[in-house]
Amino acid sequence: MSAEFEIAVEREFPATPEQVWQAVTAETSAWLFPSEDMTGEELVFERPTHHVNRMEGPDGWFNQLEQIIEPRPNGRSFMRWQHSGVFPGDPAEGDDQEDGIRQHTVFYLHTLAEYLEHFTGRPVVFADIPGPESSMAPDSFEVLRAALGVAADAPVGAAASAAMAGLDGAIVDYNTANFIGLRTDAALYRFFGRNAFGGPVGMTVHHFAGAAAETLAATYQEWLTGLYAA
Known part of the structure; x- marks a missing residue:
């Protein structure tokens, strides 16, 4: 039922x-x-x-x-x-x-x-990047959190220290146990700890500065997959 x-x-x-x-x-x-x-x-x-x-x-x-x-x-x-x-x-x-x-x-x-x-009214390019099956482990979002340089108690407005393309100057706009939001002058980066709900970690990018969707998806897919490589 x-x-x-x-x-x-x-x-x-x-x-x-x-x-x-x-x-x-x-x-x-x-x-x-x-x-x-x-x-x-x-x-x-x-x-x-x-x-x-x-x-x-x-x-x-x-x-x-x-x-x-x-x-x-x-x-x-x-x-x-x-x-x-x-x-x-x-x-x-x-x-x-x-x-x-x-x-x-x-x-x-x-x-x-x-x-x-x-960013209201600006043209956007969207990319949805799922993590690999290995990112379903209980500690997977903490692995991502460390890679982003966002502590569990990082306040809104704090700087992220991720060594990742496009995230120079990123600030934290959202931070909970299972979700992180980062904002730059060009994009919104969203990170989902779906391992807490039985799925893989994932991320989305909403890019407002003319990036190509295929490039965004390929770049961040490689980064996210590599993060959980055995």
Whole structure:
């Protein structure tokens, strides 16, 4: 029997409702992943305040995203992001999966805020780089953390010391037990400790300075794979 979930996250953004709407509906490569990865039926499209997209599959499977956007003073906005659906895999693991989805959602919406504050409207190139199977070990995210030069207690605004292409001058914009965000003048680098949720460590790059997607993917795939080489 499938188990359903419903997660709601609320936060304020440094942008107008129209800018938030544009980012959520058309500029997802800049903070989440390309919109073609979220194809489904748009149930509500009330620009710029209410959007609902739903995907359905066999045996009652569905995945639904809803955004309710409200204006706030000084050109800011408030959004309620609601994600509901059916857990993949074993329903008995639902609590752990819900926690993982919630942590990812909070990180994604933080990345949205970073995009809106620092890069809004700029063309973006997106790369998604999965770690190898060996990065599923319990200590794998700590290996990555050491390579990035980001201590567990590093505050937002701290400098990273990663010896990695593109990360010169990177600062920490997010740092929790399972997620790290780094920002440079050209890009947002996101690191995911999915080994805590039964998967491999991974990273994404949202690049705003004209890099080639193939080059980004190849460069960082080699780096991340080499990090976990036996």
